[in-house]
Amino acid sequence: MRKFNDSLPLRLLKAREAAMAFFRPLLQEIPLTEQQWRVIRALNEFEELESKQLAELCCILSPSLTGIINRLEQQGYIKRRKSPEDQRRILISLTDKAKTMFAQMSPRLEARYQEMTDRFSHEDMKTLEELLNKLCNVKP
Amino acid sequence: MRKFNDSLPLRLLKAREAAMAFFRPLLQEIPLTEQQWRVIRALNEFEELESKQLAELCCILSPSLTGIINRLEQQGYIKRRKSPEDQRRILISLTDKAKTMFAQMSPRLEARYQEMTDRFSHEDMKTLEELLNKLCNVKP
DNA sequence: AGACATTCGTTAATACATTAATAAAATGAC
DNA sequence: GTCATTTTATTAATGTATTAACGAATGTCT
Numbered sequence: 036m037r038k039f040n041d042s043l044p045l046r047l048l049k050a051r052e053a054a055m056a057f058f059r060p061l062l063q064e065i066p067l068t069e070q071q072w073r074v075i076r077a078l079n080e081f082e083e084l085e086s087k088q089l090a091e092l093c094c095i096l097s098p099s100l101t102g103i104i105n106r107l108e109q110q111g112y113i114k115r116r117k118s119p120e121d122q123r124r125i126l127i128s129l130t131d132k133a134k135t136m137f138a139q140m141s142p143r144l145e146a147r148y149q150e151m152t153d154r155f156s157h158e159d160m161k162t163l164e165e166l167l168n169k170l171c172n173v174k175p
Numbered sequence: 176m177r178k179f180n181d182s183l184p185l186r187l188l189k190a191r192e193a194a195m196a197f198f199r200p201l202l203q204e205i206p207l208t209e210q211q212w213r214v215i216r217a218l219n220e221f222e223e224l225e226s227k228q229l230a231e232l233c234c235i236l237s238p239s240l241t242g243i244i245n246r247l248e249q250q251g252y253i254k255r256r257k258s259p260e261d262q263r264r265i266l267i268s269l270t271d272k273a274k275t276m277f278a279q280m281s282p283r284l285e286a287r288y289q290e291m292t293d294r295f296s297h298e299d300m301k302t303l304e305e306l307l308n309k310l311c312n313v314k315p
Numbered sequence: 316a317g318a319c320a321t322t323c324g325t326t327a328a329t330a331c332a333t334t335a336a337t338a339a340a341a342t343g344a345c
Numbered sequence: 346g347t348c349a350t351t352t353t354a355t356t357a358a359t360g361t362a363t364t365a366a367c368g369a370a371t372g373t374c375t
Contacts, residue, residue, distance in 0.1 A: 037285065039220045039232065043300075044198070045213070046307040047191040048234055053311045054184050060315075068330065068363090073185070080179045086354065092179065094188055099331055101355060106330080123340045123353040145177065147315070154313045160183075163306040166299055167186040171193045173294045175200075175287070208333090210361065226324065239361055241325060246360080263323040263370050 057147045061140065070095060070103055075112060075129065079137050083128040085118070112136070197287045201280065210235060210243055215252060215269065219277050223268040225258070252276070 039045075055069065062072055073093045078084060084092070090100045104127065107113045112133040118124035129137070152160050179185075195209065202212055213233045218224060224232070230240045244267065247253045252273040258264035269277070292300050 037288065039217050041304070042216075043288075043291075043304065044191055044194050044209075045234065046304060046311075047187055047194065050307040050310045051184055051187040051191070052234065053313060054187065057315045058184070069184075070331065076182075077179050087352090094185065094192065096332065096334095097354065098333075098356080102331070121341070121353085125354070148177065148183075150315070151183075151313060155310060159306055159309065162302070163310065164181075164183065164186060166303040166306065167190040169299065170190045170295060170303065171186075173193055173291060175197045175290070208360065227322095236362065236364095237324065238326080238363075242361070261323085261371070265324070 054151065057151045058144055061143055061147065065136065065140070070099075071107055071112075074100075074103055074107065075133055075137060078113065078127065078129045079134070079141075083126050086125045086127060089127060194291065197291045198284055201283055201287065205276065205280070210239075211247055211252075214240075214243060214247060215273055215277060218253065218267065218269045219274070219281075223266050226265045226267060229267060 059069070062069065067075070070093070073095070074089060077089060077092045081088075081092075086097065086100060086104070089095075090097050093100070095103065104113065104115065104125075108115060111130055113127055114130055115125050115127050118126050199209070202209065207215070210233070213235070214229060217229060217232045221228075221232075226237065226240060226244070229235075230237050233240070235243065244253065244255070248255065251270055253267055254270055255265050255267050258266055
């Protein structure tokens with residue numbers, strides 16, 4: 036059988052840890068968790084989203100998202116309202132506080148991203164991203 | 176700023192999900208969680224390991240590992256003993272039950288791995304693994 | 316030997332992941 | 346229009362992630 040360290044899922048896990056090491060310290064200053072930032076980042080780009088769309092985009096399952104949304108609301112970063120057409124749906128968007136915080140954080144995080152890419156290799160990074168996209172479309 | 180879906184950590188997360196989709200169904204038959212299988216897989220290869228070594232290998236933090244070890248022991252898959260030289264260290268190894276289970280599962284999982292590689296591309300898989308290794312060595 | 320810091324495993328507290336089950340709203344067949 | 350079905354969000358239960366703090370065992374220094 037394949038050696039333990041040659042497992043693709045383990046490699047993906049380790050690689051993700053290595054990448055997150057660039058960003059985690061900045062998020063901890065706020066403080067925000069990795070998942071909270073993913074949610075805020077998605078809402079910054081799409082303005083207002085349904086809970087289900089948000090879960091899909093952020094790769095977070097609905098039950099987890101329920102908790103994340105609650106905590107973000109308590110911290111004053113998001114607001115929620117019910118959809119007028121469909122009373123089941125919850126529409127979520129950023130508060131001004133979140134938008135301000137995002138505006139201050141994003142350039143710092145982007146700089147870290149650049150630093151990571153520089154130390155890795157722009158060319159290889161592009162290749163890696165393409166291969167990861169390809170892997171995402173491989174289904175059992 | 177970079178588009179939401181172009182984030183490397185998110186791509187790594189999605190790619191890992193896509194890969195795990197090949198193996199999860201088999202593990203659920205036992206049932207075993209992803210982390211439990213990682214621990215068992217490591218112990219199968221290294222016979223007996225200290226808790227700290229196991230954590231390092233499996234990319235699991237000590238506090239998480241404590242719980243995982245406890246549950247695996249209750250299920251009869253592992254046994255633990257104190258190191259004679261250093262009473263702080265815990266030595267962990269597989270039970271016969273675990274070895275039998277592993278022998279039955281590993282060829283099935285390996286077959287899935289092969290299937291995944293086939294559908295992806297052997298050549299690209301090799302490139303991907305090398306790039307992931309390289310990324311692991313990039314530190315802030 | 317005795318004070319000191321280190322190391323290893325664990326516990327505590329909070330946040331998230333995963334599956335199953337539930338309640339409420341909307342949809343579709345009749 | 347009524348009822349079974351489907352969809353959406355939540356709750357429940359268990360397992361894991363992360364940080365801080367703790368206690369016991371070892372190592373170090375004087």
